[in-house]
Amino acid sequence: MIDQLERGLQNDVKKILATTYLRHRERRMYRVISRVLDVIISLIAIVVFFPVMVIVASIVFFSNGNPVIFKQDRLGRYGRKFQIMKFRTMRTDAEIILQEDEDLYQLYVNNDYKLPPDQDPRLVKFGAFLRRSSLDELPQLFSVLKGDMSIVGPRPIVPVELERYEGHEQDFLSVKPGITGLWQVTGRSEIEYPQRKYLDLLYIENQSVFSDLKILFKTIYVVIRKSGAH
Template sequence: MMESNLEEVRTQSTFYKTSKRIFDILGSVLALVCLSPAFLVLSIIIKNHDGGKVFFKQKRVGQNGKEFFMYKFRSMEENAEEILKADKELYDKYVANGFKLPAEEDPRITSIRKWLRRTSFDELPQFINILRGEMSIVGPRPIVPAELEEYGDRKFKLLSVKPGAMGLWQATGRSNISYPERCDVELEYVDKASFWYDWKIFFMTLISIFKQDGAF
């Protein structure tokens, strides 16, 4: 079953995959160097807030189903996962809402979380994942293992490409688009992935972040 599904996935050219990886390496190195002052400032702000860890890592599913830890600046309580799962009713709502909760209902948030999320500054450490080859600058947003169920038999198509820090779902509304519609949006990228389409999504995402569409 898995082999037949994989055969249906459009094969990307070697040139496209190679050029995309080169762009990922150069882009992530440049970003990490240029944004190092921002990393320092944000680290100090988060550390001074509650004395906890600066970074948050969460298991996500990558290309070909390989799991990895995605990094973010910590915008939640350190035991965020345990806090959420302790309230079964709230956790069920979290899953039903596309693995998201409105900021005012989320017990995991810190006082600076809303600002970090609104500006997408919490996502900056993902350039580390990109440099390591676990993510790409552009691609479907990395999902937690439980979200794979939303894709059904189409999960093989999703896992045929690297997840990205920027993607079509993020560029077209983020939290305003939940499952099952999100599946269609993410898989549309897989079908259309190309060098020029990646650039289009790159600039669309920057505009979305600037407008703060779907950020909570």
């Protein structure tokens, strides 16, 4: 699988992943440890960032009104749908705008189910900043605490995106999606399919607590640098 990646990505991945496949018993233990870490880290992060969340929620409310939180169906472990939560960075009629403009929707699909900020008419005031700084993703900590997501995992995708993982759907759906992951620390939004698919599958094949911690700490560095977030 790693041979499918571009050469630059191969080097980045090798520095992060422990390329040893976990046996069934080890994988079960990994999931227990991972869940414990998810609960501890998400609780600490919610407490630490709660004042920031209050400030961001206030900015969204006073500049753009309700709702403050944007919710959207994403695929979780075993294909179960859950509602991902983010601070709202788009207009309330964002989905209608996307569906009614064929050219815009085609750009959205061709650009791996996202729009470049400078071509996205759905963005509200401060929306681009919240995305670039990743502050819009703070509510996802509650999804981690609930158990729908993990701190580290594959990227949470919308149901229609699953077709991009043709032949590997069950592998992709065998784990919880993460707030951050291998895709986040090797390029973030700049990586497109099928490279994004290979990164997700490589992570799933080579999960380990050590790799997760490396990804987590590297995420902090990447976010501070504001590297490529859309």
